[in-house]
Amino acid sequence: MAKKKKKMPGLNTSSTADISFMLLIFFLVTTSMDTDMGLARRLPQPPDKDQEQAQMDIHERDIMCVRINSQGFLWVSDGNGSGYAELADLRARAKAFIANEQNLPKFPERVAKNIDLLGMCYITENHVISVQTDRGTPYNVYFTVQNELVAAYNELRNELAKAKFHREYAALTEEQKVAVRAYYPQRISEAEPKNYGGN
C-alpha cells in the first residue's frame, strides 16, 4: 500500500505577533525620548603661558559688569551707574547696553562696519558683558543671569530680523542669520575668578 506523501505541517506562527509585541513594549518602556536641552556656551581659549597676556584695550563705556555675590545678589555696573539690580531688570538693561540706539556716550561706541546683506552699519562691536561670580554663588542664579543675557541678544536679533527681513530670526536663511549675528555679536565674557589669573 503506497502511503500518501507526507506533508510537513506548517509551523504555527500565530504567536509571533505576541512575542514581537512583548519586545516592542519593552523597548517602548525603556526608550527615553527626552532630548537634552541646555544653554550652549563657549569657553575662552586657555591663557598662553609664554606670552604676556594681551592686554585688550577696552574703554570703560564698552563694559557692562555683572557681579553675583555669594548670597545671589546682583551688582550691575554700566553707563547708568552701578548698584544692586534685580534679576527681572537685567534683560532690559542688557538690551539697552548692547544696542545703544541713541548712540549715547555712556554706552558702547558704535563702530562703522560693512556687513553682507545689511550694508554699512554702526554697531557696538567692542562691547563686553562680563559676568563675575563668587565661589559661593548659587549655580541657579548664575545660570539665570546667563539665560537673561542670552535672551537679551536673542530678542535684539529677532527685532533686527523682523525689521530687515520681515521674518523671525529662526526663519531666516543661513546667510541672513550670519548677517544678523554679525550685527549683534554675542560677547559675554566668562570672567576668570579672582584667585586665578596672573594680572
Add this chain to the structure above:
Amino acid sequence: MAGFKKKASREMPEMNTSSLPDLIFTILFFFMIVTTMREVTLKVKFTVPAGTELEKLAKKSAVSFIYVGPPTDALRAQMGSGTRIQLNDRYAEPREVMDFVAAERQGMANQAEQTISIKADQRTQMGYITDIKEVLRKSWALRINYSASKRN
C-alpha cells in the same frame, strides 16, 4: 440555472493577519534604533535649573556628561551630603576632568565638535563649576552646555 446557486452560508471571511508580525517588527526595530540605554548609573542627584533660551544638544555622539550634585540618598551615609562631581561611574576630583575629557575625545569620530554637558544641581556653589570650567579650558574642551529644563 448555474448562476443562481444558493450559497451555503454567508460568513465573514477571516482577516489575514499573517503580515501582523512583520508590522510589529518594523515598529520594534524603530524603537530599538532610537533607544539609548543609560550607560551610567547616577551617583549624584540633581535638579537642573530652568531656562528659556535653550538649544538642543545636536550631536549626541560628541557629547560627554559631567554630573555635579550631592550624593544620592543611598550613598549619603558613606559619602556625606557635600557636592560631588561624577565622571562616568564614579566620583572624581575636578583635576580628573582633564583625563576624562581626553579619554572621551579618543573614542570620538568628530573630535572638534566635542561638547561637554554640565548637569549640575541648581543649588551647587559656583566654586565647583568654576573649577570644572578652568580644567575644561586647559584641556581645550571649549564647547560646553549647561544642561537645563525648559521654562515658559
